[in-house]
Amino acid sequence: MNDNIFILDHPLIQHKITMMRVRSTGTNEFRRLTDEVAILMGYEALRDLPLKNIDIETPLQKCSAPVLAGKKLAIVPILRAGLGMVNGLLSLVPSAKVGHIGLYRDHITHEPHEYYCKLPDSIEERTIVVLDPMLATGGSACTAIDFIKQQGGKHIKFMAIIAAPEGLKKLADAHPDIQIYCGHLDECLNDECYICPGLGDAGDRIFGTI
Structure with a gap:
């Protein structure tokens, strides 16, 4: 497998994804689980954030200690389902800037169409984490990611809670320079391009619009 692809097999991530899959899991519980999985995945995805040392004073003495360096983090959810993962990342890095990319999928061709794109300033200097619960x-x-690169983004990571093999291959082939983090790799896409076994429409389940 591509060295930039990470399937996260932590027991807590796997347990919480199973609870998300259950048909009877309600909106409130689904949102909470999405948030918790995003935190656990973010812990792994952000382990290589750059650091610098600053001088501080503890209650006992002065010392040099590490803090996040540079322009830090940009979180970019793909609307609308990606919004459900934002708070998890912000709980880890509250100073992160948040952009948004709005896309909708044509139900006939299954091709994406853009309707909104707004990214934080100095995007070329930031580590960028693109969020979408489902990589179908x-x-x-x-x-x-094409949009982000067109605006100067270079250091890009992608996080999906569940991925289909077809989507994972397409993304890795199109953008071999980015890191891809997945909570679980599922079996396949069905004839309507939904992930199986999947968990249904993540956006509908997060926002209660089923």
Whole structure:
């Protein structure tokens, strides 16, 4: 497998994803689980954030200690389902800037179409984490990352709670320079390009619009 692909097999991530899959899991519980999985995945995805040392004074003495360096982090959810993962990342890095990319998928062609793109300033200097709970065909993820690169983004990571093999391959082939983090790699896409076994429409389940 590509060295930039990370399937996160932590027991807590796997347990919480299973609870998300259950048909009877309600909106409030689904949101909470999405938030918790995003935190656990973010802990792994952000382990290589750059650091610098600053001088501080503890209650006992002065010392040099590490803090996050540079322009830090940009979190970019793909609307709308990606919004459900934002708070998890912000709980880890509250100073992160948040951009948004709006895409919708044509129900006939399954191709993504852009309707909104707003990124934080100095995007070329930031580590960028693109969020979408589901990596299905890979079309939306590839398009979103194309937009980011067009605006100067260089240091890009992509986080999906569940991925289909087809979408994971498409994204990795189109953008071999980015790191891809997945909570679970599922079996396949069905004829309507939904991930199986999946968990249904993540956006509908997060926002209660089923």
